[in-house]
Amino acid sequence: MDSQTVDVVVVGAGQAGLASGYFLKRAGMDFVILEGNARVGDVWRDRWDSLRLFTPARYSALPGLKFPAPAGSFPGKDAFADYLESYAQHFQLPVRTRVQVLSVRKAGSMFEVQTSDGPLQAHAVVVAAGPNSAPNIPDVALDLDGEIQQLHSSGYSSPAGLPGGDVLVVGAGTSGAEIALELAHKHRSGQVFLAGRPTPHIPDAVFRYAGALYWRLVNSVLTLDTKPGRKVAQGFHRRGAPLIRVSMEDVERAGVIRLPRLTGASAGKPVFGAGTSDGGTPAPGAAPGTAPSAAPANLRTVIWATGFRPDFGWIEGLPVDDLGWPATTRGVVAEIPGLYFVGMPFQYALTSAIVGGVGRDAEYVVEHLAARHALTSTNA
Numbered sequence: 156m157d158s159q160t161v162d163v164v165v166v167g168a169g170q171a172g173l174a175s176g177y178f179l180k181r182a183g184m185d186f187v188i189l190e191g192n193a194r195v196g197d198v199w200r201d202r203w204d205s206l207r208l209f210t211p212a213r214y215s216a217l218p219g220l221k222f223p224a225p226a227g228s229f230p231g232k233d234a235f236a237d238y239l240e241s242y243a244q245h246f247q248l249p250v251r252t253r254v255q256v257l258s259v260r261k262a263g264s265m266f267e268v269q270t271s272d273g274p275l276q277a278h279a280v281v282v283a284a285g286p287n288s289a290p291n292i293p294d295v296a297l298d299l300d301g302e303i304q305q306l307h308s309s310g311y312s313s314p315a316g317l318p319g320g321d322v323l324v325v326g327a328g329t330s331g332a333e334i335a336l337e338l339a340h341k342h343r344s345g346q347v348f349l350a351g352r353p354t355p356h357i358p359d360a361v362f363r364y365a366g367a368l369y370w371r372l373v374n375s376v377l378t379l380d381t382k383p384g385r386k387v388a389q390g391f392h393r394r395g396a397p398l399i400r401v402s403m404e405d406v407e408r409a410g411v412i413r414l415p416r417l418t419g420a421s422a423g424k425p426v427f428g429a430g431t432s433d434g435g436t437p438a439p440g441a442a443p444g445t446a447p448s449a450a451p452a453n454l455r456t457v458i459w460a461t462g463f464r465p466d467f468g469w470i471e472g473l474p475v476d477d478l479g480w481p482a483t484t485r486g487v488v489a490e491i492p493g494l495y496f497v498g499m500p501f502q503y504a505l506t507s508a509i510v511g512g513v514g515r516d517a518e519y520v521v522e523h524l525a526a527r528h529a530l531t532s533t534n535a
Contacts, residue, residue: 158274161185162528164266165281166259168195168250171498172283173239174217174514176248178521179281184528188243188250189270195243195250196236198285204313205337206232209329209400214370214511217242218518229400235510256284260471261491264531278531279493279524282470282481283517286500286508289466292459293325293417299457300423308334308460319344320455323425325417327351331460332401339409345453350414350427353403374512378504379485391501424454470494486520493527495520 163179165172168190179186192198199206208215213226215235220242224230230238243250255271259280268275290307299305304318308330314337324335327349335349378384407413415428465479474482474490481488481496485503488494497517498508506512 158267158276160265160276161187162277163187163279163281163524164189164256164259164268164275164277165283166256167282167284167498168192168239168243168248168252169198169283169285169498170217170239170510171285171513171517172281173242173248174517175281175283175497175521176243176250177218177246177514178518179524180246180248182521182525184521184525186249187275188248189254189256190250190252191255193252194236194240195252196239199232199236199239202232202309203311203334203337206333207400208232208235208510210509210511215509217510218514220245256469258469258471259494261493266493278528279495281495281497281520281524282467283497285498286463286465286480289464290459291462291464293461295417295420295425296457296459298420298423299425303423303454304456306456306458308458309463311458314338314341318455321345321348321453322456322458323348323350323414323454324458324460325350325425326460326462327353327403328460328462329401330462331458332403332406334458334460335411336401336406336409339406339411345455346412347410348412348414349406350417350425352416370511373505374515375504379501384504387505388501425457486516487523493524495524 162184163186165175165179165186165188168188172188172190173195176186176188207229209229211226212222212224212228212230215230216222222230222238224234251272257269257271260267264278266277266280268277268280290309292307296305308326311334322338322345324331324338324347331349331351332353335347338347376383377387379388403413417425418428419426465475465481467473467475467479467481472491474488476482480499482490483496483499483502486496486499488496496502497520498513500508502508502516503519504512504515507516
């Protein structure tokens with residue numbers, strides 16, 4: 156198949172890709188957005204049934220189109236998926252679904268993009284595939300008893316899909332806490348355990364009564380342009396984002412048993428550190444400050460709410476940091492002119508990877524891209 160040439164290839168039709176498309180269209184660029192799923196928004200539809208956005212609707216819209224929900228509500232994942240699909244239709248963005256991007260490489264002044272639908276050539280590539288491409292499952296998973304069902308949070312849908320017995324959720328971030336809370340309410344045939352050190356909790360009242368001030372803090376103050384922002388950015392990928400809409404107090408009130416960080420396995424059972432991670436409920440029979448030798452004997456399921464790891468090996472020559480995240484300046488890859496990223500965690504601000512913050516980064520990247528394209532076209 157002959158290679159088609161466009162100004163820009165955008166990889167991914169999630170919130171980052173669609174926001175990039177919005178600004179590319181305004182700039183008059185010839186571009187295409189490639190999406191591997193059958194429908195725009197399927198990456199959200201495929202997540203667990205009860206998932207809701209972590210930020211209120213007023214902060215969950217993409218540029219140019221308000222989210223159709225009460226400002227203070229937390230929309231469900233299907234509602235947000237439908238919003239993304241309607242966004243692409245509303246602005247008539249050139250999205251091609253069911254197209255997998257296999258590789259990207261710079262060849263002279265152009266990029267060669269190999270896809271499941273044939274090759275493309277582009278003057279620039281915007282990678283908006285998101286940071287959730289490869290589930291991060293610790294090596295200790297290999298040492299657990301084969302009779303214990305294991306799944307990553309990305310493969311969890313509802314309590315109905317789990318066997319009877321106790322469930323251990325590993326990872327005390329927002330996703331892990333919400334899954335444990337749902338299991339405690341609906342998974343009645345066993346106990347629910349949550350292992351890990353939680354990140355700081357942002358109370359609902361902050362959004363309800365000081366939402367505008369809080370949003371200004373995380374979106375405009377905590378950026379790479381400020382000293383507080385640069386401090387927060389240091390080690391961000393190792394710490395994770397704060398707890399939003401759910402707290403450890405909520406989890407404990409629901410009857411979830413808190414455990415410290417998982418440290419290994421013994422005789423096929425998970426083993427944890429001493430005591431609880433921060434003074435929460437100890438495991439049955441384990442006094443505070445002591446280490447339970449393993450999970451309860453009736454453990455049947457482990458859910459790894461341990462986030463994702465970057466997986467950009469399909470981009471030839473991409474410079475990355477020590478954790479594998481792309482090395483960029485506000486999404487611009489200096490070492491590969493014409494290559495850009497949108498939607499990476501703390502790409503510019505604490506909000507860079509969430510819906511309400513991705514538009515600003517997309518606008519910056521497209522402005523840089525369009526200026527470069529104009530300059531190279533003039534000099535050609």
